[in-house]
Amino acid sequence: MAPTKRKYRTIYIVTAALMVALVGGYALAAGTVVNTGPNQQSTVTTVSINGFLYGTLSSDQLVIITGGMNGAATAGTATPLAVGLQGTTSALTTCTVAPCTAANFRAIAVSTITPAPGDYGEQIVLSITQPPTATGSQGFDLSITVTTSTTSVVYEGFLATGTTTVAAGETISVFLFADLGTTVAPTINSVAIVFNSCSTAGACP
Numbered sequence: 001m002a003p004t005k006r007k008y009r010t011i012y013i014v015t016a017a018l019m020v021a022l023v024g025g026y027a028l029a030a031g032t033v034v035n036t037g038p039n040q041q042s043t044v045t046t047v048s049i050n051g052f053l054y055g056t057l058s059s060d061q062l063v064i065i066t067g068g069m070n071g072a073a074t075a076g077t078a079t080p081l082a083v084g085l086q087g088t089t090s091a092l093t094t095c096t097v098a099p100c101t102a103a104n105f106r107a108i109a110v111s112t113i114t115p116a117p118g119d120y121g122e123q124i125v126l127s128i129t130q131p132p133t134a135t136g137s138q139g140f141d142l143s144i145t146v147t148t149s150t151t152s153v154v155y156e157g158f159l160a161t162g163t164t165t166v167a168a169g170e171t172i173s174v175f176l177f178a179d180l181g182t183t184v185a186p187t188i189n190s191v192a193i194v195f196n197s198c199s200t201a202g203a204c205p
Helices: 002-023
Strands: 033-035 040-049 055-064 103-106 120-130 139-148 152-160 170-179 188-197
Touching (some): 055 188, 120 139, 120 188, 139 170, 152 170
Parallel strands (some): 103 170
Antiparallel strands (some): 033 040, 120 170, 139 188
């Protein structure tokens, strides 16, 4: 029986090691290089300008775009033919009791890509602070640049925080899906995200 016991023990150890690799591979800290699974070893950079205090990057991951991801509402509406980032925001749901329900959005393609299920894409998870009611909703835009071994893809979004009656504020997770325009698994070299406060809760800049 000894060989059989050793066999089961080996299977258990290998399975446990794989689970640790999967669980540990999702989150990326800004400025670090972490293997996040097949074909992705990314340097992630986040920049907040104009004193933006309401959003940070939680994680990013290479995914295959599903019908649900592709069918998610767009992250705001870009102003046609605008010079620079300009558009109207999509408001996040107000949250009064934690945990807040996560929000799903499809990032707006700036590159000439027609998003479609089955393409590879980036799932970008943001942690957004819902400020107290007295502070009011805060509009913000973001620019996302994903650089692969063969090309760069640019996306943007226009969002506005909800508010909460909790004095210290609440946090909501926002999932953004950015189609990379290919059905061949790309190698992700870097992801850059820039946050910027908007002039009002409903419109940017």
